[in-house]
Amino acid sequence: MMRDAAQFDPTDSRVTRPAFWGALPERWTSDAEETLVCCHVRQETHDVKSFFFRSPQGRTFSFEPGQFVTLELEIDGEAVNRCYTISSSPARPHTISITVKRVPGGKVSNWLHDNLLPGASIRVLGPGGEFTCARHPANKYLFLSAGSGITPLMSMSRAHHDLAEDRDIVFVHSARTPDDIIFARELELIAASHSNFRTSFVCERLGARTAWPGVTGFLTLPLLKLIAPDFMDREIFTCGPAPYMKAVRDLLDEAGFPRKQYHEESFSFETLNADEPEALVEAPAETAVGAETEAATFKVTFAKSNREIQCGTDQHVLEAARQAGVRLPSSCAQGMCGTCKVKLVSGQVQMNHKGGIRxxxxxxxxxLMCCSKPLSDLVIDK
Known part of the structure; x- marks a missing residue:
């Protein structure tokens, strides 16, 4: 039925349209627009929430499924950075979402759950990261996740669904109980919409849902062979707590799975040892440039942003950049997460990392800028 056009007057000042209606919007970058606005909060499980953000200027988001953003927060007067995987689909570019599990004692996750409401503005950097199926195209995938590690794989699944990419995907998610399965209904909807998308949930125990018809226990090699008999032919992406990922690597090694087809990602900053950052920051750099360079200062040039700063040999580059007002993505500040990874165009550094770089x-x-001290003038591709 046609509506009378006279019923809608676009010049009426009482009528407002969403910013993304009309002209093609610009792409959002953290350099052009530092803050995003929380536009929606959704309760996923009893201790998991999804937070949706939009650009105040109506810009759109461009990222690869599986990548993350870094939130720059101020909690109790202290500046805190945390990176969270984008859980939304890049095929829906007008908003992005992160999905956060409340961690007992976790400073950031608890603050987000208790304080971040629609209308709040948050400083955001990114996106970044290399854990994405976009860089490893394949006809057959196996997604393995546990707990909140489901978020990057959910972004990949949503992207394939939105783009009608009916790839052969088996998604196996492990949770404590059936009620702890994040995105359960949406995954079932995707599976119902795409003939080659299959889900399987493995729950450690039943919890309150005693009528659970699915698998209980832990993911094992025999169970994986039952769920995905052809897993050896698939490109595998894994994300979850460190013990889970080690168990996955062990069972895949037992099966002789080729490591070139295996990709993993893990962010678990809420449980880092609070005493370790200071020990790392204060550790003296072992250099071979002589004692006369201990008090030296080197020039650090950021090629893309055309900025120059000075950094002492006893100072990490990230610290010097922050003091000079240069914004760089960072999170753990311990050389573990890889958030501050950059390309050195020229120069040398002394780097004391903890596994955040291969x-x-x-x-x-x-x-990694958080744990690198200059041994010469530097030019950074940033």
């Missing part, structure tokens, strides 16, 4: 990346000239 040796092949170091060989390619990459470095």
């Amino acid at each position: 040796q092949r990346e170091i060989d390619q000239g990459m470095a």
Whole structure:
């Protein structure tokens, strides 16, 4: 039925349209627009919430499914950075979402759950990260996740669903109980919409849902062979707590799975040892440039932003950049998360990392700014 056009007057000042209606919007970048607005909060489970954000200027978001953003927060007067995987689909570019599990004693997750409401503005950096199926195209995937590690794989699943990419995907998610399964109904909807998308949930115990018809216990090699008999032919993406990912690696190694088809990601900053950052920051750099350079200062040039700062040999580059007002993505500040990874165009650094960068990346000239001290003038591709 046609509506009378006279019923709608676009010049009526009482009528407002969403910012994304009309002209093609610009792409959002954290350099152009530092803050986003929380536009919706959704309770996923009893201790998990999704937070949705939009650009105040109506810009759209461009990212690869599986990538993350860094939130710059102020909690109790202290500046705190945390990176969270984007859980939404890049095919829906007008908003992005993160999905956060409340961690007992977790400073940031509890603050977000208790304080972040629609209308609040948050400083955001990113997106970044290399854990994405977009960079590893395949006809058959196996997604393995546990707990809140489901978020990057959910973004990948949503992207395939939104783009009608009926790839052969098996999604196996492990949770404590059936009531702890995040996105359960949506995953079932995707599976119902796409013939080649299959889900399987593995719950440690029944919890309150005693009529649960699914699998209880833990993911094992025999169970994986039952769920995905052809898993050896699939590209595997895994995300979850460290013990879960180690168990996955062990069972895949037992099966002889080729590591070149295996990709993993893990962010667990809420449980880091609070005493370790200070120990790392204060650790003296072992250099071979001589004692006369201990009090030296080197020039650090950021090639893309055309900024220059000074950094002492006893100072981490990230610290010097912050003091100079240069915004760089960062999170753990311990050389663990890889958020501050950059490409060194020229120069050398002394880097004391804790696993946040791979040796092949170091060989390619990459470095983590949070735990790197200059040994010469630097030019950074940033």
